[in-house]
Amino acid sequence: MTRLPRSFYNRDTVTVARELLGKLLVHETDSLNCVGRIVEVEAYLGSHDRAAHSSKGLTPRTRILFGPPGYAYVYRIYGIHHCMNVVTEPECIGAAVLIRAVEPVAGILRRTCGPGLLCAAMGIDLRVNGCDLETGPVGVVDSGEPAPPRVVRRPRIGVEYAGSWARRLLRFYLPGNPHVSRP
DNA sequence: AGGATGATATCC
DNA sequence: GATATCATCCTC
Numbered sequence: 001m002t003r004l005p006r007s008f009y010n011r012d013t014v015t016v017a018r019e020l021l022g023k024l025l026v027h028e029t030d031s032l033n034c035v036g037r038i039v040e041v042e043a044y045l046g047s048h049d050r051a052a053h054s055s056k057g058l059t060p061r062t063r064i065l066f067g068p069p070g071y072a073y074v075y076r077i078y079g080i081h082h083c084m085n086v087v088t089e090p091e092c093i094g095a096a097v098l099i100r101a102v103e104p105v106a107g108i109l110r111r112t113c114g115p116g117l118l119c120a121a122m123g124i125d126l127r128v129n130g131c132d133l134e135t136g137p138v139g140v141v142d143s144g145e146p147a148p149p150r151v152v153r154r155p156r157i158g159v160e161y162a163g164s165w166a167r168r169l170l171r172f173y174l175p176g177n178p179h180v181s182r183p
Numbered sequence: 184a185g186g187a188t189g190a191t192a193t194c195c
Numbered sequence: 196g197a198t199a200t201c202a203t204c205c206t207c
Binding site: 061077 | 187188189190191192
């Protein structure tokens with residue numbers, strides 16, 4: 001199982017988001033080996049995107065977001081959950097793709113239909129923030145399956161505060177997949 | 184509709 | 196130092 005290379009992430013964020021659908025998110029450590037098929041994602045385009053954390057500028061929290069592509073950006077949300085992102089596009093853009101849902105493939109015992117749930121089910125937390133997706137404990141591998149014949153585009157979830165950016169169709173999911181958080 | 188629960192940004 | 200706000204999920 002070979003990881004997707006950094007060049008995969010160093011492209012237009014919408015393209016990366018769509019191509020992540022059907023690929024495999026992996027978390028591999030000494031004590032666990034989880035694999036989930038990505039079925040739902042959201043694109044956050046950069047510091048000009050008012051729904052993106054990077055729109056607040058460079059802060060300690062967004063340091064990873066503004067770094068080079070191909071790294072994990074993980075943050076704690078609502079004090080309880082974690083969200084897993086992959087950084088895209090060249091350094092300083094502040095773009096990323098949020099992994100919103102996966103379909104369990106191996107080593108997953110709990111529900112994975114939502115960004116907080118999938119992180120809990122796959123043991124993803126702040127410890128992997130900033131990890132290199134090519135060589136670190138978390139990464140993405142090609143499933144070998146063909147590109148999905150159809151992808152659904154919807155507005156992103158939970159970003160109503162972002163004005164016109166809230167209406168942009170930047171959420172993508174595989175139609176009919178039972179693990180999608182909000183079909 | 185509302186609570187859990189803590190980091191973060193943004194004020195004083 | 197205080198406070199408002201979360202890229203959520205669960206229960207009522």
